[in-house]
Amino acid sequence: MVRIGSNIRKLRELKSITREQMASQLDMSPSNYSKVERDELPLTLDRLEKIAKIFELTYLDIINYDESKIMNFIGHNSQVANSIGHIGNCYFSSQTLELEKKVELLEKRIQVLEENISKNN
Numbered sequence: 265m266v267r268i269g270s271n272i273r274k275l276r277e278l279k280s281i282t283r284e285q286m287a288s289q290l291d292m293s294p295s296n297y298s299k300v301e302r303d304e305l306p307l308t309l310d311r312l313e314k315i316a317k318i319f320e321l322t323y324l325d326i327i328n329y330d331e332s333k334i335m336n337f338i339g340h341n342s343q344v345a346n347s348i349g350h351i352g353n354c355y356f357s358s359q360t361l362e363l364e365k366k367v368e369l370l371e372k373r374i375q376v377l378e379e380n381i382s383k384n385n
Contacts (some may be wrong), residue, residue, distance in 0.1 A: 268312070269303035271329040275319055276301075289318055 287297035300303035
């Protein structure tokens, strides 16, 4: 079973947003907002969409959030340091670095091939 409240809490912490800030933006009391994070208060789709908007995500990103697949997180204007990609992409920083190295290597190979082609023409 997906614990949406737990996902919301983890994402809120990653975004460096306080419970009080969330409660204020959602027009809720801090105690009721805390109940949302503890899955003690029913969460409507409308409220979930509002939370997603605050995080600059989709409600599906919140539902499908899996912290085991994400080392660093960013929303479009996140204050989280050392971030590497949007939550929907679920990248590991080590995988990203490896992919960047491969892309760089392939770009160099393409350049060499293009130079060889132009020399042969």
